[in-house]
Amino acid sequence: MGKLSLLLVSDLGNGSADEDVLTAAFLQNDFRVFLSHPADCEQLEDQVDRIIIRNIWNAARYGMAEPWYHRWRSKPQLPVHDDLYVRDGDLSTGAGESKDYLIELCELGYPVIPSIDSILNLANLPETERYLIKPKDGFDAINVRKLTKSELIALNPQHYLIQPFVDFDYELSFYYLDKRLEYSLYAPNKGRRWDLVEFSPSASDREFAEKFVRWNPQKRGIERIDACRLKNGELLLVEISDQGGVYLSLPELPSNIREEFLANLVRSIHGMGNS
Numbered sequence: 001m002g003k004l005s006l007l008l009v010s011d012l013g014n015g016s017a018d019e020d021v022l023t024a025a026f027l028q029n030d031f032r033v034f035l036s037h038p039a040d041c042e043q044l045e046d047q048v049d050r051i052i053i054r055n056i057w058n059a060a061r062y063g064m065a066e067p068w069y070h071r072w073r074s075k076p077q078l079p080v081h082d083d084l085y086v087r088d089g090d091l092s093t094g095a096g097e098s099k100d101y102l103i104e105l106c107e108l109g110y111p112v113i114p115s116i117d118s119i120l121n122l123a124n125l126p127e128t129e130r131y132l133i134k135p136k137d138g139f140d141a142i143n144v145r146k147l148t149k150s151e152l153i154a155l156n157p158q159h160y161l162i163q164p165f166v167d168f169d170y171e172l173s174f175y176y177l178d179k180r181l182e183y184s185l186y187a188p189n190k191g192r193r194w195d196l197v198e199f200s201p202s203a204s205d206r207e208f209a210e211k212f213v214r215w216n217p218q219k220r221g222i223e224r225i226d227a228c229r230l231k232n233g234e235l236l237l238v239e240i241s242d243q244g245g246v247y248l249s250l251p252e253l254p255s256n257i258r259e260e261f262l263a264n265l266v267r268s269i270h271g272m273g274n275s
Contacts, residue, residue, distance in 0.1 A: 004049040006031035006269065009038050009056055009068075009244070016055040018251045023054060026262045030270070038068040045078060050269050052081040053244025057139055069243075081269055082221030082244045099136045099161045099239065110211065112237040113228070116162050119153055130165035133157050141193075168228035171238065174201065174209040175248060175261075176223040178268050181206065182261045185249060186229075196249050198257065208235045220268070222246045 006027060010020040012035075020035070027033050034044055038056050045051055056068065073084055102115040114125045117136070125131075131152050134144050136159050146165055147155065171193055172186035184205070185196035201209070209225045216223060224246045226238040241247075250258050 003030065003032045004270075005034065005047070006050045006052065007034045007036060007041060007045055007048040008052050008054055009036060009041055009045075010054045011037055011056045014055060014057055016247055019248060020054045022250055022258075023262065023265075026259075027052075027266065027269075030266050042071065045072075046075075048079070050079050050081060050272060052269060055245055055247055057245050079272060081272060082242065083217075083219045084243055085217040085219070099134065099138075102161060102237070102239065105212075105215070105237065110215070110237065111208065111235060113163050113166055117160065119156055119162070122149075122152075122162075125162070125164050128164035132163045132165050133160040134163070135159065136161055166228060166230070166236065168230055168236075171226065171228050172199070172235075173227070173249075174206075174225040176209075176213055176225070177261070177264055178220055179213055179223075180264075181209070182264065183253070183257050194247075194249070196252060198254065205235065212237060212240055216240055216242065218242045220272070222248070222265075224248070 008020065008024050008027065010017075010024075012020065024033050024035050031050065034041075034048065036044060038053075053072075069084065072078055072080055073086065099115075100117070102112055103117060105112045106115045116122070116124055129148065131147050131149065132144060133147060133152070133155075135142070138144070152162065168190065170187055170190050172184065173196070174184050175182045181201075184199055184201045186199050187193050187196055189195060208227065212225050213223060221242065221244075224241040226241065227235045228238055229235055248261075250261070253261075
């Protein structure tokens with residue numbers, strides 16, 4: 001029996017090409033791999049055995065509606081690896097990843113950076129000298145601003161997440177595949193978010209991350225739980241990344257961890273036929 005065909009969807013112009021080229025090379029050991037931009041793969045996606053969505057984000061097109069998720073969700077028969085669930089206000093809008101779920105999690109009492117989306121609800125946030133505003137459909141800190149309370153009220157931002165400015169120690173990320181923790185990384189220098197180092201999470205760290213993995217509707221695929229460590233050692237959620245487009249820092253990983261993750265990814269893709 002020949003190899004299954006696999007479409008790896010990526011935007012190689014977004015600065016993360018090394019990761020997706022590396023992933024494609026590894027997957028070629030088990031699949032006939034086709035690498036394509038989401039704008040160019042519509043015909044091919046109907047002909048392959050498996051589809052995996054990788055780094056399709058692109059800062060140059062920030063804020064522009066992209067139809068890929070609409071198209072993929074309109075064809076539920078497509079063998080897409082990552083579960084493309086729909087949550088109110090999420091990628092189904094076609095305009096990027098909404099952060100409304102952070103407000104929902106905050107209201108449910110999860111350990112999240114306190115979040116609102118209107119200055120009318122400022123009383124729901126702790127007192128602070130500075131606030132951060134983040135576009136709801138943003139990523140990679142694009143158009144994030146730090147404001148005083150008076151500046152925030154004068155600006156009255158719309159379609160933004162409003163949070164207190166948190167003076168944390170460092171940021172960290174937990175990487176899951178099919179609800180199983182694969183590895184964890186942290187940024188020792190909080191001014192250099194993506195200069196990451198491996199670390200072994202404590203039992204309480206893992207329980208923190210798994211609260212959000214259990215809550216997240218995604219049933220299959222890759223999830224990254226991003227958090228910040230406070231001065232008192234506690235963790236607060238920054239965001240959840242999933243549904244493809246999750247940067248995994250694979251080129252920076254020790255080779256043994258990278259290869260173990262990719263081997264598990266191969267098994268997960270093969271296992272789609274049994275789910």
